[in-house]
Amino acid sequence: MRLSRVALGVALLAAALGAARLAPSTYAANALVTLALYVVLALAFDLMAGHIGAVSLAAPAFYAIGAYTAGILATRYEAGLLVTLPAAVALAALVAVAAGWPLFRLSDLAFAIGSLGLGLIAAALANNLIDLTGGPMCTTGVAPARVALGPLVLSTATPRAAYVLAVLLVAVALLTYLALTTYRAGRTIAMIQGDEQLAAALGVNPLRHKLTLFAASGALTAAAGVFYAHYTTVVCPADFSPFLTINLLVMVFVGGPGTLGGVLLGAALFVGVSEPLRGWAHLGNLLFGAILLAAVLAFPRGVWGWVTGLAGRVRSAA
């Protein structure tokens, strides 16, 4: 059973890596990289929102921590990915634990608004700590990542090369997601979400588990930020607007929160719908809003919930 899952994972990874060969153009490769980054961000978001009901709107803060850590270390100290990635991940996890401590004392909605504040404060800092971030003039000239593993060279210099690295990042994110939401850890957080007081009475420390999830979510988000900084070579405050949070909310809640299939489907639907609409400017936004509203109204458990429900009905009818 487990072996077959590992084999399935390896096959999927190989297929995902092969997709770059099929990508007909740089545009397509770039779209695949965007999709991969969104998958990582959406998995990080769903770790919290889908499994302990804590809707963290702080994604821009952690994304900024990752991107600026990479940007600053790479431009000032010529640090490579093997330095910027661990540094950003550690910093993000620390910030998550420090911010989570007071935030998790709040009720559901208050937690969301408090974390929204964290994102807005991060954007204000990015704009104003000009000596550190370059402010609105951005941090420019971030060197692309380049890691040589023997004959295999991983790099973010071109969209096709970056795609391979992005797929590896997705694989790490998936493994983290599964490690924290399945088996023993998954049953523990399911218990916390079901009845926190009961879980506490049974000797589980809810705060510790929530902080672990927040730290993992923040670290994955920061890792995506590191990748983004090396890939685009420019880091600007505008990259960390509340729009990022809105996109993640849309992917996870339209796809289906708390389910791996829902998160992946949501990210794919989001990129599939929003990319073609981008050329239409404001009319595209209007259409996007209409499609989103229709999806939210029509699918109470997300599109994935509807698909699995449909599959269940077909199976029981057969």
Next chain:
Amino acid sequence: MAVLLEQVVNGLTLGSLYGLVALGLALLLGVVRFANFAHGEFLMLSAYVLVGLRAGLGLPYGVAAPLAVLAMGVVGFLFARTIGTTLLARSWRFQLVGTLAVTVLLESGIILAFGALPHSVPVALATRTVTLGGITISWHRVVVFLAVAVAFLGLRLLLTRAPIGKAMRALAQNREAAVDLGIDVRRIATVTFVLAGALAGVGGVLFAPLYTVTPTMGAPVTFKALAAVVMAGAESTGAVFAAALLLGVAEALAGGFGLAAYQEAMGFVVMVLVLLLRPQGLAGRAMRV
């Protein structure tokens, strides 16, 4: 000293406008359990209705403003009967995403109709000033304070004296008992949406002559109104309004004393500080959603 006082007056103006939106948000949350992340957009919409009525029909401010407020009441009614009804049955997380969709729709719709450039709403009262206690303020600000005071006291009276207001409070306090006593939840929900829409409408028409009217002006107001509601920590209109005033003053002081760049984030800094000291919020009782 006069500079400080002036900034405080600016902050109270801004805070009272946040307060109108925050009161509507708090009513929707408390009475009908609806998290409306599009509520600041109603303020934006009201300002554009005002712009349209003045430019299109040539109506003076004194006529166009009440009409815009009325129109926002109608928008509240339509919202309640369409999107509101469907989303009421969902968890607040889906309400959040659904109302974000409404935000995107309204913002891009307004851009298509009015363009992305800012509009201004000049009124005669905004240029005439009065000097009170060493500081000079425009008559329009006096109108803002009076109108907000009337709206706030009117809402208090409605909630404490009128049967419909009592029914709203009953629903907020104990939904099951209120339903058992025969309170028509659907009707109360509609009334609450209309009230909340009209309150944001009042905010919009008062806001427009003071600042510029832009399609994206709604979202920051939503954020601050949400912060005020969370900071207040209870479904008490007084606490919500006081929290909104506190946010407005904190923002204006930050803007006036060299922290203008952090003005937008200031409200959240205050909120986080308040919640660190009092996780249950200013008014004491932990918030229920």
